[in-house]
Structure formats: C-alpha cells, structure tokens
C-alpha cells in the first residue's frame with residue numbers, strides 16, 4: 001500500500017531531527033552527510049522543488065523553515081569539516097595517506113595595501129618611480145627644507161611627535177620629507193611617488209589617528225607647469241574612482257608649494273547631489289598639491305630658473321574609505337579579522 005503523502009512541515013521536522021542526530025566522525029560520514037543533505041541531488045533540493053509548486057500561503061509559511069533547515073545542514077557540515085581537519089593536523093603521516101591534504105588558510109591583503117598598490121599602478125603608467133624615506137626624521141627634512149619658517153605657525157598645522165632628549169629628531173608628519181631626500185641626493189628630472197606611514201599627535205577617533213599613510217608625488221623637470229599637475233591628478237581620479245569622476249581645484253596654502261591647491265573629487269556616493277559623506281557640498285577632498293616652491297628647489301641645490309615641478313600628497317586611508325565606503329578610520333588598525341577578510345585574498 002502506498003504511504004499517504006506527508007505534508008511538508010512534517011518532512012522538514014523529520015529531516016531536522018535526522019540532521020541533529022547524524023554523527024560526523026569520519027571523512028566518509030562527512031561525504032554521506034553532504035550527499036544526503038547538501039548536494040544538488042540531496043533531500044533539501046527536492047523539498048525546495050516541492051515548495052516551488054506550493055500555494056503562496058504555504059510558500060510564506062514554509063520558505064523560512066526550509067531556509068533555516070538549509071542553514072542548519074550547512075553549519076553542521078562546516079563544523080564537521082573543521083573538526084576533521086583539525087584532528088588530521090595532529091595525525092602523523094603514517095596515518096591514512098589517501099586523505100585529501102588540509103587546505104592552507106589563505107590570508108587577505110590589507111585594504112590600505114590594496115589602495116597603495118592601485119595608486120602605484122596608476123602612477124607607474126605615467127612614468128613615476130616608487131621612492132622611500134625614513135619615518136624617523138630630522139627637523140630640516142620634515143620642515144625647514146620644505147620652507148616652513150622657524151617659529152612660524154605653519155609648523156603648528158601639523159602636531160608633531162618630538163623626541164624629548166633631542167628635539168631635532170621627530171616622527172615625520174608627512175611624506176614630503178622624501179621629496180627633499182630625493183632632490184638632495186639625485187639629479188633632476190624626477191618623477192616619483194613616495195608612499196609611507198606618517199605620525200601626528202592627534203586624539204584617536206573615527207576620523208583621525210596618531211598614525212596614518214600618505215602618498216607623496218613629485219614631478220620636476222624643465223617645463224613642468226600647472227596644467228601637468230591638473231591633468232595628472234584628473235587622470236588619477238578617473239582611474240581610481242571611475243571615468244565619470246570630476247575634479248575641482250581650490251586655492252590653498254602649503255609652505256612648500258606656490259601656488260597651492262586642494263584637489264576635490266565629485267562625491268562618489270551622491271554624484272554631486274549632496275549627502276553626508278560630502279557634507280552636502282557634492283565634493284570630497286582627496287589631496288593637497290601645488291607647484292614646488294622655488295625655495296624648496298634651492299634648498300636641494302636645484303636651480304628654479306631651469307627646473308619647475310609639481311607635488312601632491314594624499315591620504316591612503318581617505319582614498320580607501322571612499323573606495324570601499326568605510327566610515328571609521330580605526331578599523332584599519334584594529335586587526336579585526338571580520339573586517340580584514342572582506343578584502344581580496346593573497347594568491
């Protein structure tokens with residue numbers, strides 16, 4: 001005699017009980033579990049098929065129960081798999097050589113590294129080299145050579161960590177020190193970008209930290225003009241944030257550039273309409289820039305009547321936050337695996 005058709009609810013309950021009761025102790029059990037409950041030909045798939053032809057009311061009622069069941073089976077499978085793997089780690093090679101190898105857990109690249117690589121990639125195609133400089137710096141390279149006058153309030157624009165025993169030693173407040181090291185030690189022309197970590201004595205919040213990262217850019221040659229600066233940064237903005245991106249230059253002040261400009265990009269979130277990311281202005285600042293001040297060239301032994309150049313500096317955190325819609329700077333340094341694993345795996 002044919003058994004009467006059981007309503008779906010009963011089937012779900014019965015399968016749930018069997019999943020709970022299933023003991024996964026060996027790889028064979030794991031595979032059996034997979035075939036019964038997880039695989040495309042498993043029992044859950046046929047229940048989902050049944051649900052497809054059920055009435056709208058039934059769908060509403062049973063859809064959730066079925067999804068929960070699916071989750072339960074997947075979790076049980078994963079737990080079983082993890083347990084078998086960690087047990088296998090302890091086994092010697094004299095055990096079962098037919099066991100599949102334990103997969104390596106692959107880490108992921110830090111979002112700040114991903115952004116740094118992308119910035120480098122974009123500027124390398126414009127012929128920029130990557131240069132490096134020290135994080136522990138002296139006053140001359142961090143300030144004086146960059147045309148910050150002695151005792152001038154400009155120095156206070158950046159809250160500096162000094163070493164008490166020797167106030168000439170400090171943690172660099174920006175990557176602009178590398179401009180100086182480069183221009184002092186080599187002959188022009190220069191076309192370089194200089195990524196690195198910088199430090200400022202700031203209270204830690206969602207928007208500020210006592211250390212962060214910048215990329216400096218420098219292009220010095222005969223005949224470099226403001227139009228080159230604008231074009232290079234416009235190209236960068238489009239490559240980094242998409243072809244539709246617009247830029248805006250606002251007059252600004254830095255001791256080491258004249259004229260100076262802040263570079264804004266059109267807001268990626270609201271496309272200029274106004275939102276809280278761009279504080280309803282439609283624009284977001286991404287970099288400071290300008291034409292290298294003649295005094296800076298002179299301080300490095302370069303004749304400003306022969307050579308001109310542009311420079312810029314941007315925050316890697318800032319660009320990363322815009323790129324991935326991240327709203328708290330602290331996430332970058334907390335090492336929370338749930339945050340970090342959302343980014344691209346290392347191959």
Ligand code: DAH
Nearest residue numbers: 174257288289290311312313
């Ligand atoms: N050093 C500046 C800062 O940290 C950023 C900057 C502005 C760098 C203009 C530059 C530049 O090279 O030209 O705030």
